[in-house]
Amino acid sequence: MPCRSGRDSVSAGPSRRAALAGLAAALACSDVAGADSALVDVGGAFNLISHEGRRVGSRELLGRPYAIFFGFTHCPDVCPTALFELGLVLKDLGDAADALAPLFVTVDPARDTQEQLALYLSSFDPRIIGLTGTEDEILVAMRAFKVVARKVPLAAGDYTMEHTALMFLMDRRGRFFDKLDYRDEHAKQVAALRRLLALG
Numbered sequence: 001m002p003c004r005s006g007r008d009s010v011s012a013g014p015s016r017r018a019a020l021a022g023l024a025a026a027l028a029c030s031d032v033a034g035a036d037s038a039l040v041d042v043g044g045a046f047n048l049i050s051h052e053g054r055r056v057g058s059r060e061l062l063g064r065p066y067a068i069f070f071g072f073t074h075c076p077d078v079c080p081t082a083l084f085e086l087g088l089v090l091k092d093l094g095d096a097a098d099a100l101a102p103l104f105v106t107v108d109p110a111r112d113t114q115e116q117l118a119l120y121l122s123s124f125d126p127r128i129i130g131l132t133g134t135e136d137e138i139l140v141a142m143r144a145f146k147v148v149a150r151k152v153p154l155a156a157g158d159y160t161m162e163h164t165a166l167m168f169l170m171d172r173r174g175r176f177f178d179k180l181d182y183r184d185e186h187a188k189q190v191a192a193l194r195r196l197l198a199l200g
């Protein structure tokens with residue numbers, strides 16, 4: 001969804017806020033272009049750094065299934081909603097979720113430093129791993145997952161990001177398994193992750 005700046009909603013009155021929320025819902029975060037068959041090719045080499053300062057990339061993740069979602073911490077609606085939902089899904093998975101690496105990759109590395117990610121993620125399930133890197137490292141990861149993001153200027157030099165808001169489920173060999181939308185039914189999301197984790 002076009003993720004609007006928090007600044008907009010702070011200055012906006014209730015009715016304007018409602019209108020903006022409606023607009024955001026209508027525009028909906030752009031989905032990955034192309035047919036589902038193209039998604040089989042999703043995945044590839046990437047190399048980033050976690051909000052705890054650890055190297056996390058396709059190499060480190062080998063042997064561990066993961067769920068990967070791209071977004072940014074200044075996103076006022078879609079990203080926090082998706083991360084909150086992911087937390088609920090992890091909770092429902094129980095101990096089985098320990099085998100999973102839930103990854104949140106920033107598309108806004110200029111603002112989303114390791115420290116900013118750590119601060120932001122403290123509001124969500126502690127198992128979620130934030131990833132950042134240089135602009136080039138982020139672009140490599142985005143290309144691997146066919147994720148698109150676009151900077152949208154706002155007033156006073158501020159900006160927001162439009163970005164692909166799908167979550168990709170990858171098996172322990174780093175191969176595409178399934179994709180989820182944060183608006184998918186909760187039970188469907190839990191079931192998809194259970195299937196992924198059942199692969200071992």
Ligand code: NI
Pocket residue numbers: 001003071072075077078079080163
């Ligand atoms: Ni977002």
